[in-house]
Each structure stands twice: as structure tokens, then as C-alpha cells.
Amino acid sequence: MENNDILRRLRFTLSLDDDKMIALFGLGNLKVDRAAVSNWLKRDGDEYFIEMSDKELASFFNGLIVDKRGRQEGREPIAEERLNNNLILKKLKIALSLTSDDIVEAFQLIDKRITTSEIGAFLRNPNHSKYREFNGQYLRNLLNGLQAKYVTKKDR
Known part of the structure; x- marks a missing residue:
């Protein structure tokens, strides 16, 4: 995306x-x-x-x-030069205080299936043997699911 x-x-x-x-x-x-x-x-x-x-x-x-x-004590946020979908997932998860179950629920709202173990694989260190890439279709589905969760029908 x-x-x-x-x-x-x-x-x-x-x-x-x-x-x-x-x-x-x-x-x-x-x-x-x-x-x-x-x-x-x-x-x-x-x-x-x-x-x-x-x-x-x-x-x-x-x-x-x-x-x-809130701002972390003594630490200024530093913007990464390169973003990938896995990092975007991590940042969304932190910003919106999402748990793995919340992410699963967002996917379910748009009739897509994902497991908490898959989410864990997306959030792992890239050097970890169980790491998986969060491809563009997953990101698109997550954003659609969050939209279904946060936007009421009258706002659409």
C-alpha cells in the first residue's frame, strides 16, 4: 500500500x-x-x-x-527512514492500544480470518525464525477492519 x-x-x-x-x-x-x-x-x-x-x-x-x-520520559520519538508493513502494524498496535484479540476482531468484522499466532509472527523480530511478513493485503484488511470498528454507519 x-x-x-x-x-x-x-x-x-x-x-x-x-x-x-x-x-x-x-x-x-x-x-x-x-x-x-x-x-x-x-x-x-x-x-x-x-x-x-x-x-x-x-x-x-x-x-x-x-x-x-503519552510521551515517554526522556525519549523523543525518532522517525524511521524506512517503513515496512510489519512496522506499521506495530505502530498501529501501540497507538490504538490494540491487543492481538482486537486485531483478530477487526479482521472478523470484514469476514477475514487471522489467528493470534499469525499476528505474533508479524510482530516478531525479523531475525526470528518464526517471523512472517505482513503483506499489503493483510494491511489493507486491517485498515478496513479498523474502519468497520471505528466508523459508525452514519459517518460513511
Whole structure:
């Protein structure tokens, strides 16, 4: 999945307005303006569309974690230069205080099946023998499941 698509889906799912998004980037130690956020949220074919980098998306996730969970004492969040779907899963899990059972439930809401042991494999260290890649389809399904969980029918 493209970083911009992930940002668009999370904005809708979590009902974030421009001011909140700007604040989240700020909490992740990235100063952005309304124009930057607006251009990241545009569709690929739009003339003002700007592709979002991994570091920019990581800053958003770090800000979301700080907003939802609080800032860790003495540690400033550092945005990773490279993101992969497994890291995005970890950041979502932390930010939204999701348990493995919550993730299973999100998949069930969209009639998809996943087990807690599979989730554990996605969250492992990449050097671990039981590590598995959280491919794009899993991420897409997770975001759809979170949308089903957080967005009420009247909001759609």
C-alpha cells in the first residue's frame, strides 16, 4: 500500500481534521502546514498530489502514539527512514492500544480470518525464525477492519 493511501484511510477511520493531523505530525517532530497535509491527501492523479515519504508517515505514526499513549520520559520519538508493513502494524498496535484479540476482531468484522499466532509472527523480530511478513493485503484488511470498528454507519 502507498503511504498516502494509508494516511487517507487513517484520517477517515479516526475522524481527523486538518488541525489534528498537523498537530500529530508536530508531536512526531515534523513541522508541516495545511498545504502539505492537503497535498498528501489528494488522489494520485491530482496535479497537486505529493507522494509521502516513509519518514513523513513514520512521523505521523509517532505523533499518533504520543497523542494516544503519552510521551515517554526522556525519549523523543525518532522517525524511521524506512517503513515496512510489519512496522506499521506495530505502530498501529501501540497507538490504538490494540491487543492481538482486537486485531483478530477487526479482521472478523470484514469476514477475514487471522489467528493470534499469525499476528505474533508479524510482530516478531525479523531475525526470528518464526517471523512472517505482513503483506499489503493483510494491511489493507486491517485498515478496513479498523474502519468497520471505528466508523459508525452514519459517518460513511
